[in-house]
Amino acid sequence: MNKQKIVILGGGYGGLQTVVKLQKSLSPNEAEIILVNNHPYHYETTWLHEAAAGTLQPERVRYSIEDIIDQRKVQFVQDTVEKIIPEEKKVQLGTRELSYDYLVVALGAEAETFGIKGLKEHAFTISNLDSARKIKEHIEYVFSTYHSDGRNTDEQLSIVVGGAGFTGIEFLGELVNRIPKLCDTYQIKRENVKVYCIEAAPTVLPGFDPELVKYAKSVLEKKGVEFLIGTPIKECTKEGVLVDQGNGETKLIKANTVVWAAGVRGNSVIEKSGFENVRARVAVDSYLRAPGYDDVFIIGDCSAVINKETNRPYPPTAQIAMQQGKLVAKNLKLLLQGKKDLETFVFDNKGTVCSLGEDDAVGIVFGKKITGFKASFMKKVIDNRSLFLIGGTSLVLKKGKLKLF
Numbered sequence: 001m002n003k004q005k006i007v008i009l010g011g012g013y014g015g016l017q018t019v020v021k022l023q024k025s026l027s028p029n030e031a032e033i034i035l036v037n038n039h040p041y042h043y044e045t046t047w048l049h050e051a052a053a054g055t056l057q058p059e060r061v062r063y064s065i066e067d068i069i070d071q072r073k074v075q076f077v078q079d080t081v082e083k084i085i086p087e088e089k090k091v092q093l094g095t096r097e098l099s100y101d102y103l104v105v106a107l108g109a110e111a112e113t114f115g116i117k118g119l120k121e122h123a124f125t126i127s128n129l130d131s132a133r134k135i136k137e138h139i140e141y142v143f144s145t146y147h148s149d150g151r152n153t154d155e156q157l158s159i160v161v162g163g164a165g166f167t168g169i170e171f172l173g174e175l176v177n178r179i180p181k182l183c184d185t186y187q188i189k190r191e192n193v194k195v196y197c198i199e200a201a202p203t204v205l206p207g208f209d210p211e212l213v214k215y216a217k218s219v220l221e222k223k224g225v226e227f228l229i230g231t232p233i234k235e236c237t238k239e240g241v242l243v244d245q246g247n248g249e250t251k252l253i254k255a256n257t258v259v260w261a262a263g264v265r266g267n268s269v270i271e272k273s274g275f276e277n278v279r280a281r282v283a284v285d286s287y288l289r290a291p292g293y294d295d296v297f298i299i300g301d302c303s304a305v306i307n308k309e310t311n312r313p314y315p316p317t318a319q320i321a322m323q324q325g326k327l328v329a330k331n332l333k334l335l336l337q338g339k340k341d342l343e344t345f346v347f348d349n350k351g352t353v354c355s356l357g358e359d360d361a362v363g364i365v366f367g368k369k370i371t372g373f374k375a376s377f378m379k380k381v382i383d384n385r386s387l388f389l390i391g392g393t394s395l396v397l398k399k400g401k402l403k404l405f
């Protein structure tokens with residue numbers, strides 16, 4: 001009898017969690033499992049702000065996929081997914097085509113620029129390891145050439161971060177810790193470096209607890225971040241960003257570095273493949289399947305699961321992506337066994353912690369508010385936990401944040 005073929009697209013949190021659970025629960029003759037990812041490595045998306053600010057070496061953020069998979073049970077294909085043709089049960093890759101019996105789509109997110117002019121051309125985004133590395137190198141270059149390139153203007157050192165959501169705030173937390181070190185290395189006065197955080201919404205960390213928001217904002221302000229809240233960015237140019245002043249006029253904030261961290265959408269492969277979607281996120285059914293396709297599971301940032309309390313989709317997080325991966329693996333095993341009663345997905349929200357640099361953070365964990373060292377410690381526990389769920393103790397020892405030995 002032909003083995004059923006399971007194809008998993010994306011080796012991030014959701015995809016790898018699916019794979020490791022499947023390889024634990026299935027024997028090699030139960031299914032053919034293929035994992036496709038565009039790099040030979042997995043990167044910790046939740047650590048990219050550290051790589052971008054230069055507080056963590058990019059190599060620390062990634063690990064080899066082949067070290068994680070059981071190659072007797074899982075075939076790894078390094079290629080780019082171009083399009084899914086669900087009617088034909090096929091996936092077009094950059095160099096070949098794959099067929100499947102069951103498909104798991106876990107291709108993560110892309111930056112959402114909301115059509116703002118010039119962002120694609122002139123702003124950096126923290127979307128993947130390469131884009132994070134580009135930010136780090138650019139900032140280092142700007143500082144290292146400040147005295148030698150003849151311009152010597154402060155705008156050259158100014159940095160604008162667009163967005164005061166989790167990604168923007170976590171990046172700022174790392175950045176303001178890194179800047180004094182860069183100033184020291186390149187003999188630049190700290191007061192010559194301006195860091196702006198520009199947010200269209202009326203608050204920092206929209207939707208988060210107001211007391212924690214106040215704490216986070218004040219920590220960053222003390223370290224030199226200037227917040228422009230309720231201030232939409234209208235355009236990004238070579239000189240910086242044009243912001244709406246609220247009186248019909250725009251003002252130019254000059255900056256040599258603009259990092260756009262104000263929104264994500266699902267992967268554009270979703271749109272190209274014709275799934276019903278809103279901003280490349282698919283409203284999946286309670287088993288995490290795409291509407292109309294019982295053989296296609298969509299998880300992580302490409303999926304939208306409605307929170308019944310708010311009637312809005314849960315924010316895309318690594319936490320939900322990994323829980324989805326675990327459930328999909330369980331249901332795939334049931335399907336292979338010919339069972340019809342699948343388990344439904346229920347998100348178990350364990351909390352959220354937003355880091356403010358190496359040694360500070362704010363969060364709500366198991367319903368309790370935490371700040372400072374305690375929150376920062378908890379953040380590292382969470383980071384280690386996600387490594388553990390994918391690669392066990394050996395991966396935690398290799399890449400983990402809390403080095404106990």
Ligand code: FAD
Pocket residue numbers: 009010011012013014015036037038039041042043045046047048049079080081082106107108109126127128166167170267269299300301302316317318319320321353
């Ligand atoms: P990802 O983990 O991003 O994986 C997608 C994978 O698909 C990648 O390996 C990518 O290389 C691959 N891929 C993409 N396109 C293609 C293609 N066309 N072909 C082949 N392969 C492809 N969430 C939290 O829960 N807690 C946090 O503290 C947190 N902090 C964050 C900080 C930052 C800076 C960022 C950017 C995000 C943060 N998030 C956090 C959100 C979290 O990282 C995402 O929700 C999570 O990564 C989604 O998992 P995923 O499996 O959908 O995608």
